[in-house]
Amino acid sequence: MNVSSIQDEAALSERQIGVLAAVLRLLVETGDRLTMAAVARAASCSKETLYKWFGDRDGLLAATVRWQAARVRVGPVDRSRLDRERLAERLEEFAINWLSVISTDTSIALNRVAIGAAAKAGAAGPGTGAADPHSLGAIVLENGRFAMGRRLKPVLEAGREAGLLAFDDAEEAFRTFFGLVARDIHIRLLLGDRIVLDPERIRGEAARAVGQFLALHGADPQTGAAGA
Amino acid sequence: MNVSSIQDEAALSERQIGVLAAVLRLLVETGDRLTMAAVARAASCSKETLYKWFGDRDGLLAATVRWQAARVRVGPVDRSRLDRERLAERLEEFAINWLSVISTDTSIALNRVAIGAAAKAGAAGPGTGAADPHSLGAIVLENGRFAMGRRLKPVLEAGREAGLLAFDDAEEAFRTFFGLVARDIHIRLLLGDRIVLDPERIRGEAARAVGQFLALHGADPQTGAAGA
DNA sequence: CTAGTACCGTACGGTACAGTACGCTGCGCT
DNA sequence: AGCGCAGCGTACTGTACCGTACGGTACTAG
Incomplete structure (x- = not known):
């Protein structure tokens, strides 16, 4: 199906990035009613060029998702001396960043497209195996949920080594943090519920989530961890 | 757009239910590649009848979602004398039920369709107002997330009145519970990640979530609430 | 037996859109 | 100048599918 002249790490020309930006814009504006003709028009290029570059409608979508996902990266882990204050700050920063990203129009649009793609391909799968x-869903997951896990876990482990956190499994701890941050927000946004998520509110949500996470996994002098 | 000869509370005939069941089956099997012709074939009825009954493709989808959502209801709130044991049991029951539902093929398919519909209609909205x-998204939300909230909040409030729980806002407490139960599971399922959720695992997740929730909002003799 | 009703099966019109073919333009190279 | 190439714009093909129309069938009422 997907010939993909664009390999994973192939550099994208300026022009091609323009095309992807146009795809993203159209995706946000018109939902998944995205047509190749509309992309060509919006990007001032010909359909034939689109097919030459991206091989396929799916290839174009995949390239867009990959490209957009690549720009989510944020600041590196500052591993230097953790105290409780610094750790909480770091976690809050993560939470704020995460909430900011998932409430973006582009993130919502991309997640919706990926979920739609999963719906199309969902039934054919053999059941066993990942x-x-x-697939778009895997790409989104890989660059969203899992990338965040990879970035956060070192922080958690540093916190544990510094005696500030207590947990058995960093993955499990991360998932709890994830749940405390997102709660019902993500699914509501995806389903079209209009939630106001101004920076104020995001900051508040992040602070609450971090407080709760520390209440669960913060290492009290006397208590062990409560995790499963 | 949607003429909907089927009003919200109109009784569905046996035959019509058969059609909706077929829609659901096809939705699970073929993703959103659902065509009216396929439905007619699967339900052994004519397309014309489909249009007469449901007015529209969207109407058919909406009727299916409503019908399926209506069967999620579960046991009533047993408000009789709460002790800590009983409360935890009740919460676990909720969590187990919730996880069981959202990991169902049909639930996933329906959520995906609703999200796809939200994608199509997403950009046209005026921005203000709900x-x-x-919309399918609103229906799913109403019968899923919000129905669960309406059912769980009395339990939480009963727990508070019995001095077992401490929180300011039942809605907020519920959202925390929601996050602790679902964590990253729902979004991963929607995006096509194959997660094994056997009853064993579900029970474990539920127990963990309830433990964490009680750690956050359980009323210790000495401590106030930690909620935001 | 005739008329009416409810429905099945299928054929048809119309439209939207993926993917392809082709002509034309401008640019670098020799 | 002549050649090749990258790419724009557009016209074209094929297909999928929504929504409708129509003929045929079973069943009921009078």
């Missing part, structure tokens, strides 16, 4: 790693 | 209450 989902096709080239 | 989403169209007739």
Whole structure:
């Protein structure tokens, strides 16, 4: 199906990035009613060029998702001397960043497209084994949920080494943090519920989530961890 | 757009229910590649009848979602004398039920369709005000997330009155519970990640979530609440 | 037996859109 | 100048599918 002249790490020309930006804009504006003709028009290029570059409608979508996902990266882990204050700050920063990203129009649009793609391909799967790693859903997951896990876990482990956190499994601890941050927000946004998420509110949500997480996994002098 | 000969509370005939069941089956099997012709074939009825009954493709989808959502209801709130044991049991029951539902093929398919519909209608909205209450997304939200909230909040409040729980706002407490139960599971399922959720695992997740929730909002003799 | 009703099966019109073919333009190279 | 190439714009093909129309069938009422 997907010839993909664009390999994973192939550099994108300026022009091609323009195309992807146009795709993203259209995706946000018109939902998944995205047509190749509309992309060509919006990007001032010909359909034939689109097919030459991206091989396929799916290839175009995948390239867009990959490209957008690549720009989510944020500041590196500052591993230097953790005290409780610094750790909480770091976690809050993560939470704020995460909430800011998932409430973005582009993030919502991309997640919706990926979920739609998963719906199309969902039934054919053999049941055993993980989902096709080239699917949009896998890409979004990989660059969203899992990337965040990879970035946060070192922080958690540093916190544990510094005696500030207590947990058995960093993955589990991260998932709890994830749940405390997102709660019902993500699914509501995806389903079209209009939630006001101004920076104020995001900051508040982040502070609450971090407080709760520390209440669960903060290392009290006397208590062990409460995790499963 | 949607003429909907089927009003919200109109009784569905046996035959019509058969059609909706077929829609659901096809939705699970073929993703949102659902065509009216396929439905007619699967339900052994004519397309014309489909249009007469449901007015529209959207109407058919909405009827299916409503019908399926209506069967999520579960046991009533047993308000009789709460002790800590009983409360935890009740919460676990909720969590187990919730996880069981959202990991169902049909639930996933329906959520995906609703999210896809939200994607199509997403950009046209005026921005202010809530989403169209007739949209599939709104229906799913109303019968899923919000129905669960309405059912769980009395339990939480009963727990508070019995001195077992401490929180300021039942809605906020519920959202925390929601986050602790679902964590990253729902979004991963929607995006096509294959997670094994056997009853064993579900029970474990539920127990953990309840433990964490009680750690956050359980009324210790000495401590106030930690909620925001 | 005739008329009416409710429905099945299928054929048809119309439209939207993926993917392809082709002509034309401008640019670098020799 | 002549050649090749990258790419724009557009016209074209094929297909999928929504929504409708129509003929045929079973069943009921009078």
